[in-house]
Amino acid sequence: MLFQWGLQKKQKEKKQQKEPPTQQERDQSGQAQDVPREPIHSLLDVNLDIIRQTTGNSSDVVIRRFTMGQEREIRAALIFIDGLADEKNVYQFLLEPLMAATFPISLSPKDAFFFVEKKLAAVGEIERISHWFDLFLALTSGETIILLDGLPSALSASTKGGETRAIQEPQTQLAIRGPRDGFTESLRMNTTLIRRRIKNPNLWLETLKIGEVTQTDVAIMYVKGIANDAIVEEVKKRLRGIRIDNVLESGDIEQLIEDQTFTTFPTLYHTERPDVVAANLLEGRVAIFVEGTPFVLVAPALFIQFFQAVEDYYARFDIATALRFLRVLIFFLSLVAPAIYIAATTFHQEMIPTQLVIAIAAQRESVPFPAFVEALVMEVVFEILREAGVRLPRAVGQAVSIVGALVIGQAAVEAGFVSSAMVIVVSITAIASFATPSFAIAISARLIRFALMFLAAMFGFYGIIIGILMMTLHLCSLRSFGVPYMSPLAPFIPSNMGDTLFRLPTWVFKERPRLISQKNIARQGKHQRPQPPASNRQEKKEGEQS
Incomplete structure (x- = not known):
């Protein structure tokens, strides 16, 4: 039985x-x-x-x-x-x-x-x-x-194929001098562009799938022996800990692995230029590729990194230094220009030259709003025009943004809603935000600008100083995969200061960033400074003796 x-x-x-x-x-x-x-x-x-x-x-x-x-x-x-x-x-x-x-x-x-x-x-x-x-x-x-x-x-x-977009020049990071190829939506093509630049077997690549529904291919690339093993393991740990239905763009990954969520400043750097990613890999950073997007994430990211352009390393150091100083000034101008106008015209008129304050007062005589409301309205209107120019088709968007700014600005001045000086300040601020190399840091300035305008309307220049101090303290508290966001400025590392607010000649960069790469620090040999030929030195010595 x-x-x-x-x-x-x-x-x-x-x-x-x-x-x-x-x-x-x-x-x-x-x-x-x-x-x-x-x-x-x-x-x-x-x-x-x-x-x-x-x-x-x-x-x-x-x-x-x-x-x-x-x-x-x-x-x-x-x-x-x-x-x-x-x-x-x-x-x-x-x-x-x-x-x-x-x-x-x-x-x-x-x-x-x-x-x-x-x-x-x-x-x-x-x-x-x-x-x-x-x-x-x-x-x-x-x-x-x-x-x-x-x-x-x-x-x-293995028969993967189909139609993909061809390699084209990057649209968001244009360069006067430098390579013209950019990343595409194909993961394998993107990694190939890096392999062509770094022909080294120590360039390691690890691929994993993220997204319970989409099963998106995500690749981690780094140079073994140069990258910090602790940072590499931290990147892998955060990526493997993601449990989400869909990953459609690298922005989905960025929001899930960044150190600090409640901050306007980006703690991960994204780019669509292969030469930028290759340079960051050789400094010891980790690149994160996502199938279906041309934007590659680079970790860890530093604050000063967002003011660096590709031309800085392809041009002479003196020209690159002047341009980098200009970019930092542009960022500061886009951050505080409307706030300074509000504080100066509301609380600190004695700091403005007499003729200029009389001209501003004459313009504002017919304006029924205080300076803060005037600046707030103009900034909001300009943000609307900027968003409309981005969303409309390319052939129409630029014309709408330019014509709209001219017509609305001129009509607002003639109607007496705003003063001419305010239109000039808002225009300079908008141009400065466009001139910032990284869109991620430029949009952060756009948000902080409104907070500084409010503090300037409440406390004048004291409010602006308080706001900048609070922003500085917040920046010093940020981390990107454990690396201080403000390094090498804070903490101060003298050996890595040659590529911060200014750029020294290439032969000065003897070491990689110490807080990013801690193994293979040396990046070039000794005596790399160019020397004139011996015949030229001899002729110069004979000329001095004669």
């Missing part, structure tokens, strides 16, 4: 293993929406039905059934997604060799499966799959699935 009960249980389990769940059972269990987690079935027809049910019989999922062998025919199928896989490679290197293959009568399906894996599939990478989750992950990644009848396994062939 006990033996008969065990035999019936064993037959029942075997039957459940062979028969796949019906559509009604899958809908009730929720597996019609999720990828099935059970092993692949041995029957080809059952496997194809599961693929059709799971993908909703989508029209872009191509299922090509065929038979292999001549003496003995083995039923098989190729499955790929149109647009994600390279259709030419699928038919040329997979379908044609498989259909032309011959097997002896004594060859079992298992041996045929091994023969296909080792000898017939003429593509770069072949991987054996035994579970449905791995099969659908490979299928939606652009690979081609090979199924044979009678085997509870599948083969995944």
Whole structure:
């Protein structure tokens, strides 16, 4: 009796293993929406039905059934997604060799499966799959699935392809001198652009998938031996700890791994220039690539890094130093210009030259609003025009923003709503915000500007000073993956001051940033300063003696 009960249980389990769940059972269990987690079935027809049910019989999922062998025919199928896989490679290197293959009568399906894996599939990478989750992950990644009848396994062939955007010049970080190539939405193309610049086996790359639904490929790249191992492990830890449905852009990753959320200042640097990423990798930083976006994250990021442009390192050091000073001045001007006007005209008129204060007073005589309301209205109107210019089509957006600013500014002055001096101050502030190299730091200044305007309206110059002190303390408290945000200014590191507010000649940069790279500090050899030829020195010495 006990033996008969065990035999019936064993037959029942075997039957459940062979028969796949019906559509009604899958809908009730929720597996019609999720990828099935059970092993692949041995029957080809059952496997194809599961693929059709799971993908909703989508029209872009191509299922090509065929038979292999001549003496003995083995039923098989190729499955790929149109647009994600390279259709030419699928038919040329997979379908044609498989259909032309011959097997002896004594060859079992298992041996045929091994023969296909080792000898017939003429593509770069072949991987054996035994579970449905791995099969659908490979299928939606652009690979081609090979199924044979009678085997509870599948083969995944690397046939990723499809149309992608060609390499073009970056749109957000233009350079007068420097490379013209920029990142695209293809992860592999982006990593290739870095490989072309850093031809070193110590350039390591690790890829993981983030997003429970999207399964987005995210890659971590760093130079082993230069990057700080603690920073690398911290980046990996934060990325592996992400549990989210979708990752569609690097901004989704940035918000989940940054050190401080409640701050207007960016603690991660993003760029679409491969030369910038390569330079940061050689300083010991870590690059984070996300499939589907041309913007690459760089960690850790420093405050002074957002005022550096690519031309600083391709031009002479004296020109680069002057331009960098100008950028810092521009940022400070975009931050406090309206606040200074409000404080000077409201509380500190004695600090303005007499003729200028008389002219400003004459202009403001017909203005019914105080200086703070006047500046606030003009700033809000200009932000509306800026947002409209960004959202409209490119051919129309620039014309709308320019014409709108001119017409509204002129009409507001003639109507007596604002003074001419306020229009000039707001215009200078807007141009200064456009001249800031990094959009991320420029938009931070736009937000802080309103807070400083409010403090200036309440306390004058004392309020502006209090606001700047609070901002400085906040900046000194920030960290980017454990690295002080204001370094090498705070903490002060004299050996790394050559590339901060000014830029010294290239031969001075003997060491990498100490708080970022702590292993291989030396970046160049000794005696790199250019020296004139010996003949020139001899002629100069003889000329001095004569």
